[in-house]
Amino acid sequence: MDDLLIEGARLWTGGPLRTIHVAGGHIVSVTPEPDRRERSADVAAGTTTVRLDGRLVFPGFVNVHAHLDKAMLAARVPDETGTIDEVRRTMARAKSSFTHDDVRERAARTLDRCIRHGVTAVRTHVDVDPTVGLVSLRALAELKKEYEHAIDLQIVAFPQEGIEEFPGTEQLLRQALADGADLVGGHASIAAGTAELRRQVDMVFALAEEFDVDVDFHADFGITEDYGREVTRHRDGRDYPDNLGAVHIAERTVSAGYQGRVTVGHLCGLDMVAPALRANVCDLLRTAGVAVVSTPASNLYGNGRGDAVGARRGVTRLTELMAAGVDVAVGTDNIRDAFNPWGNTDLIQNAVIASLACHLVTEQDFMTMLELHTTAPAKIMGLAGYGLAAGDEASLVVLEARSLADLLDGDVARRLVLKRGRSVGPPPPAPLEVCGGPLPGVAP
Template sequence: MLDQQSAVRLGPRLLAGGMLAIDGGTVQGDLLISPEGRIQALGLGLASGPGVERVDISGKLVSPGLVDAHQHLDKTGVLRFTPNPSGTLQGARDAFAKYARTAPPDDITRRAGRTLGRCLSRGTTAIRSHINVDKDAGFRGIEALAALRAEWADRVTLQLVAFMTPHPGQDFDWLAANIDAAVGLADAVGGTPAVSEDPERYLDVIFEAAVRHGKPVDLHLDEHLNPARPLFDAVLDRVERFGMQGRTVLGHCSVLSALPRAEYERIRERIAAARCGVITLPAANLYLQGRDADMLPPRGLTRVADLARAGIPVATASDNIQDPFVPTGSGDMLEIARWTLLAGHLRGDELGLAHRMATEVPAQLMGLGDDYGLRTGAWANLLITDCPDIDTLVAGGPDNLCVLARGRVVSEHSVT
């Protein structure tokens, strides 16, 4: 599709005649990429000029790079070492905690690097990963991922969430003593209040650290289906109290599907007022939730379609890849978009929405700003495929794809 040897050479390049995925539709146009790897200009019939290499991509669909805003790179690829016979969320937590106590020093770097490469080859150019920080894992995971973040910076935008993980018997003194060092290595701070023995105190520790360090909050919130113990009000109270509106992301939110309609709508209005984003994780919630149901086991996802149609920014993401939480996964965000459409009860005419949930919306929630997208000044992080339109890209995927990171070809292959 593109000449890799040509693409890695320094110098401006003009990608001419492609179909650009912009604002939910496609328009034919050209992309001029600067020597630094940014989009210098967009338009139809751009002149190449002296010294500018022209590459004809007529008939090819150009999408901004895919964005996976919720992964766990410290856990990726440990499935064979971490059996989870119950298939439950707690079984997965216990299995990884046991493994984390004895994992060799280079283990995380090797596994996470492999998954980063697989994600990039499938078009993902930005990832936010939650990294366990607790008495079992210590700082091994977050230190290893901080090094990978620097190593991969020219190919993948990698953000880290200091995932302050509560376990039974959580030592709040340890948490308070170590959270500042953890958040100092991270781009955001998070945790999972539903499994804390004192959720209110736990949330205060997280939000206070976020304010001290000027970092956003990214939580695993109510990843369960028990309508008797939602924590949305406790979290949203703190968003308001600590001034974290527009800087808080709520992952999973599974219990919203188990609440009565009126109660769900009340919480939805609070989420909207607090300008929080929601991330659904279909692979994990389909796999882990509802195993105790005798009849009609629930899908386990949050109210994906309703939240999105109500204007809440909803992204989708991989969560875990080949570990006790999700034993499958290839790093393909288009696959996750399909799972989201099917399991989240989107319609066949909402394939474009599923695409935005894997591109524009997670980029917004990660705060990528003007560096992302098909716009002048953004990094030329692009997925170029042989699909005629966005609907086809999401519905079945490409037979041929080319991935550009900062204007350079980093992967090109054919499925046929």
């Protein structure tokens, strides 16, 4: 039996207490909290009832931008300066020692932490290049199957060191896609100039079209480049900074007919573009159906270290993108590695950091930021029926907090995590009131 009634639930969007009926891995109904006398008459025999007493219920958290192959390397691969160039060199060397078992162990440990934090879906970029080959990708492919009971895992074949810049990478990306990678990635920030940038974007789209997979780029991480030095008028009659990778990605998306299938991560350089040009870029991204994933925690860690005065932090213009109608979300990026030694799997903590970094300061702003860690990234990942409405997948997390104020005060303990209606992860230290039988669960 997997029928489950969750009573006394305070939905994350507010309002009166609700009863959530779960069966067959989906939400059957979300109804006003009934009178206790009515409740006993409505419960079918064998149904398990969980009483929340007003605790907050969220859709399962979604991390749409992570690097599980590098996770948990901070102690082994320390970073001395924090500069992006040094970290890239350090990590490039570290990959030569990666083994299947090493990647698998670190990534599994990270996924276990994700589950404890109520994360039920992750998109991970996995390095594919001549140094590491397909070692990391194959380890993550094993974990995708092993953890499917608890987490939807999407794997992006990612050329961290570039494609033309590291000969042999294109062939390995093709093999990774043939072996079942879910998406192909690009690293437009690695390109030496505008011509190289355009060639890499074109190569990534050619692979995407060949294998009919979606695309997820890293683009415009840098903040030192003069994004206004090459401004030209394009076919739509608008001016754009041509050395901003997002511009060519958006235009190539349209020419490939890939609207709704492309994501751009980071986009730090947008913060360095003049307001009028920024508005053009935001509108272009919306028109092209390109989603943007911001990673404020890692961008704050890595950017602006060379600025003696007025350190630039390189967090993309999230509010302007949202106002323009671009689909946006927020991810963690790196988790306890040299790119961000402090990164972790707690998306509530990530939401607080991102809200501060993006100047989202009201309670409604924070609700929006929580949406950017749940339903918004689920949409980008193509997870249909993800939320807390009737018919949605019953992937949800119950927190100790009973209000948004409690949440901000630190009552963030996860009391229950469900994936498709079944309990996952370790039992909470203070169990909820459960009646009528054990919680539907699944052994890892």
